Structure formats: structure tokens, C-alpha cells
Amino acid sequence: MSQLTQFRLLADYNQWMNQKVYQAAACLSEEALKLERGAFFGSIFGTLNHLVVADIIWLKRFASNRAGYSTLQPVLEQPDPTSLAQCLFQDLSRLTTHRRWLDKQILSFMDKLQESDLDTTLTYRNTKDVSFSKPLSSLLMHFFNHQTHHRGQVTTLFSQLGEDIGDTDLLLLIDEVDI
Numbered sequence: 780m781s782q783l784t785q786f787r788l789l790a791d792y793n794q795w796m797n798q799k800v801y802q803a804a805a806c807l808s809e810e811a812l813k814l815e816r817g818a819f820f821g822s823i824f825g826t827l828n829h830l831v832v833a834d835i836i837w838l839k840r841f842a843s844n845r846a847g848y849s850t851l852q853p854v855l856e857q858p859d860p861t862s863l864a865q866c867l868f869q870d871l872s873r874l875t876t877h878r879r880w881l882d883k884q885i886l887s888f889m890d891k892l893q894e895s896d897l898d899t900t901l902t903y904r905n906t907k908d909v910s911f912s913k914p915l916s917s918l919l920m921h922f923f924n925h926q927t928h929h930r931g932q933v934t935t936l937f938s939q940l941g942e943d944i945g946d947t948d949l950l951l952l953i954d955e956v957d958i
Contacts, residue, residue: 789923790889794882
């Protein structure tokens with residue numbers, strides 16, 4: 780499996796897991812979603828907002844690279860987040876709509892990438908205005924890993940509330956090989 784195929788699989792996994800997480804979130808009260816639970820970004824809702832913020836930040840960075848093409852132009856039109864903990868949306872409905880839109884942008888970006896794009900270098904500034912230049916392939920790995928990391932926190936919080944979101948293994952999206 781090529782590296783690009785693996786990133787496309789991770790984009791599919793990202794969308795699939797976000798659907799599962801947001802379906803579970805819709806079963807909770809607003810109070811339960813926003814209750815401080817000791818996670819990095821406080822609550823389930825705060826963590827879901829953080830993932831949207833971080834995805835916007837990274838997609839804007841990816842758009843600045845030649846590999847970003849015009850595919851990510853709609854993301855560039857989004858306001859720049861002011862902090863990693865910024866609450867972009869106050870209600871789950873609007874957050875869910877934006878999450879679905881972002882997932883479509885990610886899938887579109889992955890569909891437009893070429894294997895040769897993965898070898899390019901992305902130069903960007905972090906949220907503390909420090910400049911970095913790193914391989915796009917490594918940054919994409921970080922991008923998808925970051926999502927999985929925080930969704931893992933959210934699924935733990937759901938589990939503590941007795942909410943089972945079902946199977947979460949990437950393995951379920953990997954095609955069986957005929958031998």
C-alpha cells in the first residue's frame with residue numbers, strides 16, 4: 780500500500796470516527812457535553828471544538844503548500860482561530876455541521892494529493908509564531924495522529940458516562956486481501 784493510499788485510508792477513518800463520536804455526543808445533554816471532565820480541553824465539547832480548531836489551522840497550512848492546490852481554498856476563507864482552546868461554536872448542531880464540512884475538505888485534499896507531493900517541504904509558523912520546515916508526509920501523519928489522540932480522549936469520556944460508541948479500530952476499514 781502506498782503512503783498516499785494510507786493517508787487516504789486515514790482520512791476515511793477520520794470521517795468515520797467523527798460520525799460515530801458526534802452521534803454519541805447527540806445523545807448527551809448540553810450540560811453533560813460541556814461539563815469539565817479533566818481532559819486536555821476540559822469537556823467533551825471543548826475537545827471536539829479543539830479538534831475543529833486544530834484541523835482548520837493545519838488545513839490552512841497545507842493550503843499554503845503547492846500540494847494544497849486550490850482544493851483547500853474554502854478553508855482559507857475561514858477565520859483564523861485565535862487559540863487552540865477557542866470555542867468556535869456554542870452548540871453541538873453547528874459544531875457537527877462544521878465538522879462534516881471539514882471532513883469533506885480533508886477527503887477532497889487527500890483525493891487531489893499525488894505521491895510526489897508527499898516529498899515536498901512545508902514551511903509554516905506555529906501558534907507561537909515560530910517557523911518550521913518539515914516534510915509534508917510527516918505533517919500529515921501528525922495531523923491524523925492528533926485527531927486520533929483527542930478522539931481517544933473523547934471516547935474514554937463517553938465510556939466513563941456509560942456511552943458505548945462501538946468499534947473504533949482502523950482495522951475495520953482495511954480491505955481483506957485475497958490470496
